[in-house]
Amino acid sequence: MAAPERRQRGxxxxxILLFSAxxxxxxxxxxxxxxxxxxxxxxxxxxxSPPPDFDLLHVRAVGDNDTLHFLFCSQGAPTLLLxxxxxxxxxxxxxxxxxxxxxxxxxxxxxxxxxxxHSTAVIFSRLLEYDDxxxxxxxxxDFFPAYDLQDVSWSRLNLSGPNALLxxxxxxxxxCLQLSVFETEGRGQAxxxxxxxxxxxxxxxxxxxxxPRSSHSRFLLELQAVGGAYPPSRVEAHRSIDDxxxxxxxxxxxxxxxxxxxxxxxxxxxxxxxxxxxxxxxLEDATPCRNSAPLPQSGEAVKAASGLVRAFYTQPEAFGxxxxxxxxxxxxxxxxxxxxxxxxLGSGLPPVDSISPLVLSMMVxxxxxxxxxxxxxxxxxxxxxxxxxxxxxxxx
Numbered sequence: 001m002a003a004p005e006r007r008q009r010g011x012x013x014x015x016i017l018l019f020s021a022x023x024x025x026x027x028x029x030x031x032x033x034x035x036x037x038x039x040x041x042x043x044x045x046x047x048x049s050p051p052p053d054f055d056l057l058h059v060r061a062v063g064d065n066d067t068l069h070f071l072f073c074s075q076g077a078p079t080l081l082l083x084x085x086x087x088x089x090x091x092x093x094x095x096x097x098x099x100x101x102x103x104x105x106x107x108x109x110x111x112x113x114x115x116x117x118h119s120t121a122v123i124f125s126r127l128l129e130y131d132d133x134x135x136x137x138x139x140x141x142d143f144f145p146a147y148d149l150q151d152v153s154w155s156r157l158n159l160s161g162p163n164a165l166l167x168x169x170x171x172x173x174x175x176c177l178q179l180s181v182f183e184t185e186g187r188g189q190a191x192x193x194x195x196x197x198x199x200x201x202x203x204x205x206x207x208x209x210x211x212p213r214s215s216h217s218r219f220l221l222e223l224q225a226v227g228g229a230y231p232p233s234r235v236e237a238h239r240s241i242d243d244x245x246x247x248x249x250x251x252x253x254x255x256x257x258x259x260x261x262x263x264x265x266x267x268x269x270x271x272x273x274x275x276x277x278x279x280x281x282x283l284e285d286a287t288p289c290r291n292s293a294p295l296p297q298s299g300e301a302v303k304a305a306s307g308l309v310r311a312f313y314t315q316p317e318a319f320g321x322x323x324x325x326x327x328x329x330x331x332x333x334x335x336x337x338x339x340x341x342x343x344x345l346g347s348g349l350p351p352v353d354s355i356s357p358l359v360l361s362m363m364v365x366x367x368x369x370x371x372x373x374x375x376x377x378x379x380x381x382x383x384x385x386x387x388x389x390x391x392x393x394x395x396x
Contacts, residue, residue, distance in 0.1 A: 036184045037061040037068070037198040039162045046094045051075075054307070055157040056099075057164050059181045061198070062088050066117075068347055069110055070201050072179050074154040074166055075102070075307030078124045080179065080203060082267055083312075084347045085115040099311050105303075107311030119228055120267025121313075122345055123306045124149055124205070126222040127175060128322065131214040137328045139220065144213045146222075149175070150305045173209030173337070180204075185351070191281035192272040192342055193245040200270075200346025207339040208279075217333045221341070223269075224302055224320040225294070226309055230257035230266055231317045233294055237273075238352075248283070249274050253291060254350055255321070268350050271343040275325045277336040288327050289341065294319040 040060040044050050054075035061068040067090045069083040091111055099107030110116055127147040130139040152168035152175065162181040167174050180202045188194050188202065196202055207219060225232040232255040239251045255269040278285040297318035303310040325339055326332070333339065344351070 034184075035063070035198055037063050037182075039181060039183055041159070041162055043157065043159060044094075045092055047096055050156070051096070051100055054154065055166075056094070056308070057157055057159065057179075058092050059162050059201075060092075061181060061183075063198070064088075068199065070179075070181050071108070071308060071312075072157070072164060072166075073306075073308035074157065075099075077126075077148075077150040077305045078154070078166055078177055079121055079306040079308040080201065080345055081119065081121040081308055081312060082201070082345055082347060083110045083119040084117045084267075085110060086117055087112075087115045090115050094311075099307065102307050102310060105310055105312075105314045108308070109312075118230070118266050118347070119312070120232065120269075120345065120347075121226040121306070121309055121316075122203075122269055122343075123224040123226065123302060123309065124177065124221065125224050125302075125305050125320070127170065127207070127210075128220040128222060129213060129217055130220075132216045132218045132326075132332065133214070135216065135328055137218060137324070137326055137330065139218070139324070147171070147175075170207075170210050171213075172211045173207070175210070176206040176208065178204040178206070187245065188342070191276060191283070191286070192249065192274055194270070194272065194342055194344055195245075195351040196344055197346065197351045199348050200344045200351065202342060202344050204340060204342045206279075207333075209337050210333075212332075212334050212337075215332070215334055218324070218326050219333055219339065220322040220324040222320060222322050224297055224305070224318050225255060225269060226302055226306075226313065226316045226318045227257070227267065228313075228317065231319055232256055232267065232269060233258045233296075233319045235291055235294060235321070248286065255294065256350075267345065267347055269343055269345055270350050271323075271341070275339050275341040277331065277338055279338060279340070281340060285336075287325060287330050287339075289323055289325045290327075291324070292322045294321045 042058050044056050045058045057072040059070040067085045067088055069092055071081040073079050093109045093111055095107050098104050126149060129144045131142040147170050152170060154166055154168045158165040164179045167176040182196050182198055185197045234256060236254045236256060237251050238254060249272050253271050253273055257266050273289050274286050275289050276285050277287055297320045299316045299318060302316055302318045309316055
C-alpha cells in the first residue's frame with residue numbers, strides 16, 4: 001500500500017473514532033430528564049360499584065411539588081381531562097349521583113379548588129366519512145351521516161397499570177382509544193414514536209374493520225378541546241431537520257392556547273401529521289393527515305356530548321377541529337380497513353425533538369471528514385515538496 005493511501009485511511013479511522021466518541025459524549029450529556037412522577041391509578045374513584053354503562057379512570061401523577069390528574073371517561077363521547085394543581089395533596093371527589101345524572105355540573109371536583117393551575121380536556125366527538133370519488137381528498141358535500149361517538153356503546157375500560165383500552169362498535173368494526181400515562185420521559189416503541197415527558201399522556205386512535213359506505217371512502221376525526229380561561233385555540237406547525245424516529249415526517253403539530261394567554265403552565269395537544277394503515281405500523285403504511293383550523297364551539301353542546309366535561313366544567317370554553325386522513329393519490333380506507341393515529345395531551349412546555357446524537361455525529365462526520373482529508377493531503381504535499389539539503393564530506 002502506498003504511503004499516502006495508508007495515511008488517508010489512518011485519518012479516516014481516526015475520524016470515525018473521534019466522531020463515535022463525540023456521539024457517545026453527546027448522548028451522555030443530553031440524556032433523558034431524570035424527573036419522575038409517582039403514578040397512582042384508580043377506577044371509578046369513590047364508587048362502591050362500577051357505574052352500569054361507563055367507566056371513569058383516574059391517574060394521579062404526583063411530582064415534587066405539584067400533581068397532574070388524568071381522568072378518562074366513556075360517559076358519552078370519550079373524553080380525557082387533565083387538571084394541573086400546585087400541590088402534592090390535591091384529590092378528586094366524585095358525586096356519583098350528580099355524575100350519572102348528566103343534567104348537572106359539579107359531579108366531579110378537584111380539591112382544593114384553589115390549587116388548580118389549569119385544566120384541559122379533549123373530546124373525541126364524531127367520526128366523519130365521505131366519498132372521495134375524484135380522489136382529491138377535499139371533502140365538500142359528499143359526507144355520509146356522521147358517527148356520533150356519544151351514541152356508541154362503549155366497552156368497559158381494559159386496565160393495565162397506567163394504560164387503558166376503550167373500544168366501541170362502529171359499522172361492524174371498532175373504534176378504539178389506547179391511553180398511556182408516563183412516569184418519566186421516553187419515546188413510544190411503535191411509529192410515530194412520539195417523544196413524551198412525565199407531564200404528558202398519549203392517546204392512540206384505531207379505526208379497525210369499519211365497513212366503508214363507498215369504494216372511495218376517506219375518514220375524518222372530529223376533536224373538541226375544552227378549557228377554562230385559555231382553551232387550546234390555535235394549531236402551530238413546527239418543523240425539524242431530523243426524522244430519525246418518524247421517517248419522512250419533518251414536522252409536528254401543536255394545538256395550544258392563544259398568544260394572549262399569560263401563563264406558561266397550560267395544556268397542549270401534540271401530534272405528528274401522519275397515520276398508519278396497518279396495525280404493525282411501518283414506513284410503507286404511512287399516510288399523511290391534515291387538520292382544519294380550530295373553530296369556537298358551543299359550551300352547552302360540548303357538555304351535552306361529554307359527561308366528564310359537564311361534571312367538571314360550569315362554563316367551558318371550547319374549540320373544535322377535524323383531522324383528515326389521506327391526501328390525493330393516497331390509498332383509500334378500503335385498501336386495508338385500518339387506520340391508527342397518535343397524539344399527546346400534556347401540561348407545560350411540549351416535548352421537543354432535538355437533533356439526535358446519530359444525526360448530529362453524521363453531520364459532523366460528513367462535513368469534518370473531507371476537511372480532515374484535505375488538511376492531511378495538504379500537509380503531505382507540503383512535506384513532499386520540501387527541499388532536501390544534502391551534506392557533502394570534503395574531498396581530501
